[in-house]
């Protein structure tokens with residue numbers, strides 16, 4: 402039976418989580434694509450990522466749920482504590498399964514990254530391709546790289562992060578045409594530094610909470626400073642941590 406998917410070639414600039422995830426969806430849909438990533442090699446970095454149970458249906462449809470659950474712990478409770486570890490409140494996250502059919506889950510970003518890459522054919526990701534410019538022609542779109550190469554596609558997706566060069570190219574063109582909205586000329590509103598990491602395997606006898614089946618999430622709120630620390634228990638007796646999660650401060654406000 403002939404495929405109903407129109408023949409097209411999608412260029413994805415950026416091999417981060419967004420670019421890889423889109424590549425995977427196109428792979429499943431049978432649409433041709435190429436991911437162009439500026440780094441010479443993929444470096445999975447970061448700490449914890451939480452996904453609400455409501456999103457897991459998507460992973461099931463993509464045939465990724467089993468692999469995702471292998472690297473995840475189901476979320477138990479979110480504890481909000483002050484700097485002196487006095488408890489301010491809890492949020493129960495276990496109800497997700499009852500309501501939506503899936504637990505909310507927590508996993509390490511590096512593990513997730515590896516999992517996505519393992520489902521994408523190697524030839525679909527070209528490394529060391531830093532995009533300097535993009536332009537639209539009557540036949541589609543062309544991107545030019547710092548190594549002198551150029552790539553043509555029917556659709557271009559800028560998945561190149563917060564300081565996207567693709568977005569900057571589009572802004573430049575729109576500005577020249579007097580079409581750039583004022584809000585798009587403004588600088589990014591957020592400027593925060595976040596320190597993230599994952600411990601090595603810890604001794605579960607020393608930290609019995611690591612033996613719990615469910616992931617315990619802690620938000621530790623700074624006393625007089627704007628900083629917070631997020632800690633999550635993970636598979637293999639590890640702790641995923643990050644500094645500065647302004648949302649925990651928001652939640653603390655909710656608790657009064």
Ligand SMILES: Cc1cc2nc3c(=O)[nH]c(=O)nc-3n(C[C@H](O)[C@H](O)[C@H](O)COP(=O)(O)OP(=O)(O)OC[C@H]3O[C@@H](n4cnc5c(N)ncnc54)[C@H](O)[C@@H]3O)c2cc1C
Nearest residue numbers: 415416417418419420438439447448449531532561562566
């Ligand atoms: C290092 C790091 C650690 C993080 N850790 C966590 C975490 O622990 N927990 C959490 O919840 N969230 C974390 N985040 C945030 C979350 O992962 C981001 O929201 C998510 O990465 C955004 O995905 P993205 O694909 O849109 O952008 P990014 O992840 O920023 O990926 C953009 C990609 O585009 C590439 N690129 C940029 N410019 C060009 C160019 N000109 N040409 C070609 N390629 C280009 C970059 O090298 C990069 O690989 C982290 C983000 C980063 C970058």
